[in-house]
Amino acid sequence: MTGSNRVKLKPGDTIGILGGGQLGRMLALAAARLGLRCQVFSPDPDSPAFDVVLNATCAEYADVEALELFANDVDVVTYEFENVPSAAAMVLAARRPVLPSRSALETTQDRLIEKDFVTSLGIRTANYADISSLATLREAVLRIGQPSVLKTRRFGYDGKGQVKIRPGDDLERIWAELGTKSAILEAFVPFEREISVVAARAADGQVECFDVTENEHRDHILKVSRAPAAIPDALADEARDIASRIATALDYVGVLAVEMFVVSGGPNPGVLVNEIAPRVHNSGHWTLDGASISQFEQHIRAIAGWPLGKPLRHGHVTMTNLIGDEIDGYEQWLTVPGATVHLYGKGAARPGRKMGHVTQVSPLPPRQGRN
Ligand SMILES: Nc1ncnc2c1ncn2[C@@H]1O[C@H](COP(=O)(O)OP(=O)(O)O)[C@@H](O)[C@H]1O
Ligand SMILES: [Mg+2]
Structure with missing residues (x-):
């Protein structure tokens, strides 16, 4: 996708989403609120995203004919996971704009290429x-x-x-x-904490970053995100600057997330990039209930060629993932004052499977600025 081939959708147009998981589902819900339709392509007949769209394509990513028919039905193609086979992206890109671009996908699908790219920008990694x-x-x-x-x-x-x-x-x-x-x-980075920045970039180069999020993992799976991260302003500015520079250098259109380590001790304190996700990200789910515009809406706006929003955070936000059989406690969560419960409609609650999440917002005290 180049500047000469810009997308400008109108309400009623259709976005094709590759991948049918919870991210695709939440993208489709955000699109619907903006009057846009979505068609989801996924090989899994039980895809949670199928439940919220009128048209779905259930086929393998190697099925060229299915990809071509899908492309014919949509105005722009995006994806909810980074392992989109390059061949599938190529088939689609021959027919419709694919955003983010194939080159952004290829850079971020491979940890070595990704790290070489990040370090070439003068940004630190392990x-x-x-x-x-x-x-x-x-x-x-x-x-x-x-x-x-x-x-x-x-x-x-x-x-x-x-x-x-x-x-x-x-x-x-x-x-x-x-x-x-x-x-x-x-x-191995002896990090003090893990943070991430979810950033959106429009085709005209506008970049909007959400507040830095602090992430707690359990068994390598994200368990809790908190926004804003409890870090000094200078570090938060550095983290957001890093995400902006990455988005710009990739000539990116859409939402991406940059996972980072904060290192406080040692000779070189600061921020190190861990990895880039070329898509909406679990650590940005808090934006659904904790900000005026969600990461999903920002992504839809970016790929639609619409102006990005300037998201305002509503307070201190905590997002808790419901993993595996934790989903069985959903009724309990429904009774917690102030909690917003999201269930992904997935079948089997296998260990480690992300089944839903809960957001809790502590509103800002009145008349106070950014905190
Ligand atoms: N070099 C590293 N030093 C310290 N911890 C790491 C390092 N790489 C990964 N980890 C830990 O493992 C988690 C998962 O690694 P990551 O590279 O983000 O892979 P993925 O999220 O794709 O599984 C990280 O969030 C972090 O907690
Ligand atoms: Mg990771």
């Missing part, structure tokens, strides 16, 4: 190395030190596809168990 064999792993462990984290370059999520390496570990066994020849080794 020290890292390209790992393609046991020999390169042994050499990199000596250079980067321990503890360190070995990650598959592609397809990792919620801590899957990564393993922490500690002194004395059997590298041969770890390498064999990772089951890929395409990995990176990262120095």
Whole structure:
């Protein structure tokens, strides 16, 4: 997608969404509020996003004919997950604008390409190395030190596809168990906290960042997000500046999230980028109830070619994920004063599966500015 090929949707137009999970569902709900229709493409017949749209395509991402028919039905294509096969994106891009662009997708689908890109902007990450064999792993462990984290370059999520390496570990066994020849080794960052910035960028270059969010993981899965993060203003400004620079350098159109580590001790305190998600992000769910405009609406506005909003936060916001059988407590949550409950309509509550979330907002005291 280039500047000469700009999208400008009108109410009543149709957005195609690749992926049918909760992110696609919440995107479609935000689009509906703006008078836009969505058609969802997903191989899973039980996709939660299918429930909220009139038209759905249930087919594999390799099904070229289904992709072509889908493209014919929509005015612009977007996606809710980063592992969209490049071939599918290519088929679609030949027919309709695909936003964010394929090049943004390709940069962020691969941890090595992503880290090379981030460091090329002069933005810090953990020290890292390209790992393609046991020999390169042994050499990199000596250079980067321990503890360190070995990650598959592609397809990792919620801590899957990564393993922490500690002194004395059997590298041969770890390498064999990772089951890929395409990995990176990262120095373990002794972070004080994890934060993220959800940013939206429009085709005309406008960038709007939400307030910095602080994220708490449990078993590598996001459990609680709090906005604003309890960090000094200078650090928050730095984090948002980093997200803006990344969005601009990618010539990005849509919402992205940048996960970061805050390091306070040591010789180089500051912010390090962990990873970029080229999509709406779990750590931005608080914006649905905690801000005047949600991340989902910002994404829809950006890909529709509409002006981005300037989101105002309504207070101190906490978002709690309901994971696996925690969903069974939804009735309890429904009785909590001030809580807003979101259920994704998923079937089996498998361990680790994100089933819903709850937002709680503590309103700002009257007549006070930003806090
Ligand atoms: N280099 C690192 N140093 C310290 N902790 C890390 C490092 N890499 C990942 N982690 C921890 O593991 C979590 C998941 O890793 P991440 O790279 O974000 O993969 P994904 O979210 O795709 O599974 C991070 O949120 C962080 O808590
Ligand atoms: Mg992550």
